[in-house]
Amino acid sequence: MSQDTLLTSKSSDSSSLAHGLSLQQTFVFINILARLKNDIFLVQPSSFGNEDCAPSVLPPSILAFTSDALGIDEGMVESLWLAYKEEIWGWPASEPTDEEEKLFHEHGWKRGLTSLVLYPPTHFCDNPACGRQSPLKKATSRQVVVYTLARGVLPAYEIKLYCPNCFTTYFPDFSVLKGIRTYYAIDEIPGYIQVGAHQFIEKRLVTLWITMMLVAWVSGTNCSRIYDLALSQVDNELFEAGGWQFGCVLTTNHIWDAFTLYTLLDYHRRRNTRLVLPHTGLQKDRMTMAMEARNEEVIQRGFEETLGHEDIQVVVTDGLAIGHPRCREPHCTIPLNSNQDRFCPTHAFRINECAVVGCNHHVRSGYKTCDNSEHIEMEDLHTARGQAAFTLRNRLNRHRTAHPHDIVAGDSNGDHWVSEDAIQEDDEWTQLRGRRKQRAHFSRAHTHNEQTLVFPCGLIASRATFYEAEAVSNVLVFVEKAYSVPHARKPHHLIYDSNCDAAQQVAANEDWSWFDDIGMFVDVFHFKNKHDASHTFCQENCNPADCPHLMDGDKWYFNTSVAEQMNVWLGGYLAIVREMLPVKYNFFLNEMIRLHNHITLQKLEDGGHNVRVLPPRGPLPSYNRRRI
Ligand SMILES: [Zn+2]
Ligand SMILES: [Zn+2]
Ligand SMILES: [Zn+2]
Ligand SMILES: [Zn+2]
Ligand SMILES: [Zn+2]
Numbered sequence: 001m002s003q004d005t006l007l008t009s010k011s012s013d014s015s016s017l018a019h020g021l022s023l024q025q026t027f028v029f030i031n032i033l034a035r036l037k038n039d040i041f042l043v044q045p046s047s048f049g050n051e052d053c054a055p056s057v058l059p060p061s062i063l064a065f066t067s068d069a070l071g072i073d074e075g076m077v078e079s080l081w082l083a084y085k086e087e088i089w090g091w092p093a094s095e096p097t098d099e100e101e102k103l104f105h106e107h108g109w110k111r112g113l114t115s116l117v118l119y120p121p122t123h124f125c126d127n128p129a130c131g132r133q134s135p136l137k138k139a140t141s142r143q144v145v146v147y148t149l150a151r152g153v154l155p156a157y158e159i160k161l162y163c164p165n166c167f168t169t170y171f172p173d174f175s176v177l178k179g180i181r182t183y184y185a186i187d188e189i190p191g192y193i194q195v196g197a198h199q200f201i202e203k204r205l206v207t208l209w210i211t212m213m214l215v216a217w218v219s220g221t222n223c224s225r226i227y228d229l230a231l232s233q234v235d236n237e238l239f240e241a242g243g244w245q246f247g248c249v250l251t252t253n254h255i256w257d258a259f260t261l262y263t264l265l266d267y268h269r270r271r272n273t274r275l276v277l278p279h280t281g282l283q284k285d286r287m288t289m290a291m292e293a294r295n296e297e298v299i300q301r302g303f304e305e306t307l308g309h310e311d312i313q314v315v316v317t318d319g320l321a322i323g324h325p326r327c328r329e330p331h332c333t334i335p336l337n338s339n340q341d342r343f344c345p346t347h348a349f350r351i352n353e354c355a356v357v358g359c360n361h362h363v364r365s366g367y368k369t370c371d372n373s374e375h376i377e378m379e380d381l382h383t384a385r386g387q388a389a390f391t392l393r394n395r396l397n398r399h400r401t402a403h404p405h406d407i408v409a410g411d412s413n414g415d416h417w418v419s420e421d422a423i424q425e426d427d428e429w430t431q432l433r434g435r436r437k438q439r440a441h442f443s444r445a446h447t448h449n450e451q452t453l454v455f456p457c458g459l460i461a462s463r464a465t466f467y468e469a470e471a472v473s474n475v476l477v478f479v480e481k482a483y484s485v486p487h488a489r490k491p492h493h494l495i496y497d498s499n500c501d502a503a504q505q506v507a508a509n510e511d512w513s514w515f516d517d518i519g520m521f522v523d524v525f526h527f528k529n530k531h532d533a534s535h536t537f538c539q540e541n542c543n544p545a546d547c548p549h550l551m552d553g554d555k556w557y558f559n560t561s562v563a564e565q566m567n568v569w570l571g572g573y574l575a576i577v578r579e580m581l582p583v584k585y586n587f588f589l590n591e592m593i594r595l596h597n598h599i600t601l602q603k604l605e606d607g608g609h610n611v612r613v614l615p616p617r618g619p620l621p622s623y624n625r626r627r628i
Helices: 005-010 023-035 036-042 060-070 074-089 098-111 203-216 220-231 238-242 252-271 288-299 349-354 373-387 389-398 472-482 499-508 508-515 525-531 536-541 561-571 581-605
Strands: 139-149 152-160 174-177 181-183 193-194 201-204 276-278 314-320 426-429 438-441 451-455 460-466 494-495 519-521
Touching: 023 036, 023 060, 036 203, 060 098, 098 238, 193 203, 193 252, 193 494, 201 252, 201 494, 203 220, 203 252, 203 581, 220 252, 238 519, 252 288, 252 581, 276 288, 288 581, 314 561, 373 438, 438 451, 451 472, 451 561, 460 472, 460 561, 460 581, 472 508, 499 508, 499 519, 499 536, 561 581
Parallel strands: 139 201, 314 494, 494 519
Antiparallel strands: 139 152, 174 181, 181 276, 193 201, 314 451, 426 438, 451 460
């Protein structure tokens, strides 16, 4: 029923207006009681079993609250309730106004009533194996805070319902049985996502953060700062006086947990499945297995948006210098225990070896070098450099980091702070007077680069982390693997800056026969400027002009610079991902790419330009290479 009909249908008989309530009081009456429906239902006897039916009796606390809030006596509240309860029961609870919020604060909080109460979606046990028919009455409530987009931080209650029959506990977002958490959401992500024992985040806010990460490279730390500075509108003293004493500051961990949980829930929503997580253990570990499973799926199946993409004639591969901390041991891919470690658990013993490359003497206690005087001097120099203010700026410049991931200098909030170590070069060269240059590993190592495969339309088809320097053979393995997933369609042309080396390797070795029918060219710009005109193999094999299929007159048919733009976009995450351990690193980048692909596809389709089918370009040239 609309607001109009409610007011007009009643105003002719014994209406609220006739009871002496103003129009505004009438709205307040309807709105606050509509918000308290769950609380009203919960205290009814379990014989009152119909959630769709309004009970006749209001609980004493709600009666007293409504009476105080409207300044009318309880008897009048009761008779108004009896007159309007059916309409109110069907009334969609709207966002409370500032005025209503104030009434809850002044008259509700002390009675355990808030404008927002988070309940499970139903008062009944929905375990099919249970069979209990009557509503659940065993409830526990807990004070929580809810971070919202429009109304800032709100004090609220979380209500858990317990089924004594099958021992299931129903939380607002999920049910728990035998230590297993099953999220309710199948076709919709819950409106408020729980990220801590006392913290919920409104879904709209999480999508705002994810969008900020996607289009503006905003880090988790900066998301939390933006919220605290601009949106939280929080009055700490007020909260504490009301009993909410666990603080309202949003942390970086809350942001990342919200990102992860939302991404996992959205993943299951797309598949019509339910997210299942362990209920025990730490919040930070709870989602690890689910993240790993998703990462593995991307490896096995690629990015779903690009599956079946018909615009497959050309794909561009490129490396970009972003990475995550890794073990110092060459070729080791075992994950680190902590992003501050230099070695993985297996190679942890090497922490006692001198950091100078080629020296394996035992370190002095508390230092990273042995007692060799040169090595001591190198470490002293390293320490002095690290303390110099200009170094930080230099190194950030060198990493082309236009957007540090924390706007507050020197603050170490959460797990994302720029430690001096974090921006150190992985390899440090030192030349002592009159000596040859020597290399040392004082800081943590990072993986070498991300390799991407990008279609000229801007869709990212695949990515992989390279632990060592980008070797041509690794790139070939990566490309072949990326196109060996189910449904992948083999490209006709591969554009890669080092294709002259790659094509030579392919020509020389039967192992690379997968590439025999693929054209391998270098980008026009690179061909003209970077490839030696005297290099015969290159001139004969890598010149894009030799393939009319790729040319439109004397112009490049495919815009390979779009691929370059994609890599610039992806490279923008350098400062955000540099401290992440591999599971989170892959999960985060995979989701950013998935969302970016989604937007690219949308844009291409909205533009009425069907990129998936290109005009016929004549028969493909044959690339059956002669082995050399
Ligand atoms: Zn049950
Ligand atoms: Zn290792
Ligand atoms: Zn040494
Ligand atoms: Zn395309
Ligand atoms: Zn060349």
